[in-house]
Amino acid sequence: MYALLLCAVMTAPQPDETVRGSYDVVVYGGTSAGIGAAVQASRMGKSVIVVAPEVHLGGLTSGGLGWTDSGLKEAVGGLALEYYRRVKDHYDKPENWKQQKPEEYRLYHRKDDAIWAFEPHIAEQVFEELVAESKFPVDRNEWLDREKGVTKEGTKIVAIRTLSGKTYRGKVFIDATYEGDLMASAGVTFTVGREANSKYGETMNGVQTRRAVSHQFDNPVDPYVVPGDPSSGLLPRIHAGSPGVDGEADNRIQAYCFRMCLTDDDRNRIPFEKPSGYDPKQYELLGRYLRTGWDKVFNKFDPIPNHKTDTNNHGGFSTDNIGMNYDYPEASYERRREIIKEHELYQKGLMYYLANDPGVPEPTRTAMSRWGLPKDEFNDNGHWPHQIYVREARRMVTDFVMTERHLRAIEPTPEPIGMGSYNMDSHNVQRYVDANGHARNEGDIQVSPGGPYPISYRAIVPKAGECTNLLVPVCLSSSHIAYGSIRMEPVFLILGQSAATAAAAAIDAGTDVQKVDYAPLQRRLLADHQVLDLPRPASQGRSAQSLPGVVVDDEAAELTGNWSFSSVVGPFVGTGYRHDGNTDKGKKSAIFRAKLEPGRYIVRVAYTANNNRASAIPVRIHHANGIASVTLDQKKVPSKSDAPFVPVGTFDLDDKAAVEILNEGTTGHIVIDAVQFLKANH
Incomplete structure (x- = not known):
C-alpha cells in the first residue's frame, strides 16, 4: 500500500513523544476498509482517528482499481453500497463528464442507483467527502514504528506510536492495512504464502500447475537466452528449478501490479516515456510470445468514464510482476520501497516496450501508441497510481479460519458480518520452465465459490490470548485460496464497517472483542443495511x-x-x-x-x-x-x-x-x- 510519493521521508522516533490524544477507536490504515471503519465508528457516536501511512485515502479503490470486482451486486450493502451510490451521484452531474458524454459510456445509466466503474480522482473525492462529513481527524503520512511502537498491557493495546514520535491511545484498535503491520507488531499470529490442500481439506490451495490455465502462455515460448540452449541461462523473469508439487504448501504469494489508469483521448493523454533504468531485455520473453502470433494485449483495458481505463493484467506476460514480491509482506519499509520502485520500473518499461520496441509486431506497437497516462489523474505522483496492488500479504491465524470449504458452503460459517461472492481468484505466483522446455506460469486460479457466502466475525478477531482489543478486517483469518475471493474492495468496505460496529459494541459492553454478543451485533448490522445472508443456488x-x-x-x-x-x-x-x-x-x-x-x-x-x-x-x-x-x-x-x-x-x-x-x-x-x-x- 506504500506509494513512492509517501515514502520519501521516514524519521526515527523522537525522544519527546507527541501524544495526539485518546480515542474510543484508533484505525491504522487509510484504505477503503479504514475509512469505512472510521465513518461507522463516528456515526455510532465514538471518537475515532485514522492514522494513515497514506496521503491519499481509499487504497486501491481510489488507486486505479476503478473496474470494481464486486461479484454479485446483491451481496453489497451498508456503507459499501452507499459509497458506490455516492460515486454515481458525481456522475449524475454534467460537469464531471469532461472527455465524454454520459450517454456514450455504456455502464452509465441515469436510472441506476449506483455505479461500479469510475475514475480514481472521483473515487478519492468521495472518500474525502465522507471524512469531512463525519468530522474525524486523519493523520496522514504517519508510519507505525513496527519494532517498538505498540504498547500493550496484558492482552490489550494501550497505544501505538509512529516513526515521527506521535502516540495514539485508544480503547479498541483496527488494523485496516493491506500488510497487517499493526496486527503483526501486536504479537498476533499470522501466516504468509499458500497452505497445503491437506491443512484445511481444500482442493485449490498450495502449488497449482494443472489449474493454471488462465493468463498462461497459449503458444510455446522458448525460455533460454539462446533459444534451445539451456546452458545459455534463462531469460529475465523466469525462475530456475521446479515449481513444486501440486497441492503442497509454499511461502510464495500472488503477483502484484499497479492498476493503471490509461486514456486514448489525445487532449488528455501523456505518451509513454522511457523510464530511467529501462532495459528492453527484461521483456524479451514477451517479445518472443508476441511473435508467435499472440495478440490479446488489450483484453483487460476495461473502460471507465471519460475515455479512460482500469488496465489490469492479461495473458502470459503482462502487468503482473510475477515472483518479484515474495519478501514484501514482512519486509522493512525501506525494502518495500525498493520492491515498489522495481514494480513501477517494470510496468512503465513494459508500456514503453510495447509502444516502441522494434521486436514488437507493428500492429501491437501502433495500437499501444494510442494510449498514455491521463493528465487529470494522480497529479502529484507523475500521473502514476499512488497505490500498488497488494493482492495478499500477511493473513491472521486465529481460532476460526475462512477456507474454501466455507466459501463453497461445504461447512457452515458462524456469526456472519458481511458477504463475499467473487471468484476464488489467485493471480500467478511463479514463472518456470516446464517439462517440455517452455515458459510456463503457475498459481492462477479462477473458480466460482458457487454463490454468495457469509464471512464470519470470528475471522476478524485475534486469539483471545494474543490481543483482546484489536480487529483485523483486511488481513483477516483466511486460507490463501479463500482470501483470493474475500480480498475485493467492496468486501473490505463491508468488513471495515462491521469491524467498527463490533468495536463500538465492545466499548459499550466493556468487554473484549472476542466476547461481543453476536445477537445485538447482528441486529445493528442489519439496521445499517449490511447483507448477511442470501439464497445460494444448489451446488452444480x-x-x-x-x-x-x-x-x-x-x-x-x-x-x-x-x-x-x-x-x-x-x-x-x-x-x-x-x-x-x-x-x-x-x-x-x-x-x-x-x-x-x-x-x-x-x-x-x-x-x-x-x-x-x-x-x-x-x-x-x-x-x-x-x-x-x-x-x-x-x-x-x-x-x-x-x-x-x-x-x-x-x-x-x-x-x-x-x-x-x-x-x-x-x-x-x-x-x-x-x-x-x-x-x-x-
Missing part, C-alpha cells in the same frame, strides 16, 4: 468419490495444450470443467487413465452441454484389445438419469485403460470434465 458439482465405479476427474487428466477452466454451466464433476475455447484445433487433447481390475466396463464421459459445443469430437478408448474410436456430440444434453455422463461404449479393460479426447477437426467448444468406468453386468 458432484465429487468424484461420491459416484459409483472409478471416476477420473479433469484434475487428474494428462493435458496437452492450454485448456481453460470454467464452472458456469452445470452439472459437472468436482469444482468445474475445462474447455478448449474453440481455439488451437488439433493441438489440444486430454487423456484420462485408470488402473482397473481386468474386466468388462461401461465407459461414460461427462460434459456440460450447450449450443456452442462441438458435435463430432474424436474419442479414443484404449482397451485390452486395441483402440476404439467414437465421436461425441456435446450439443446433446445427457439424460436426466445419467447427467452429466453419456455412455460411449462397453469394453474389456485392464490396468492400462485410458480414454483420450481430442479437439482435432472440430468446430465449437470442447468440454472435458470426467470419465467414469462402471463394471458391466455379465
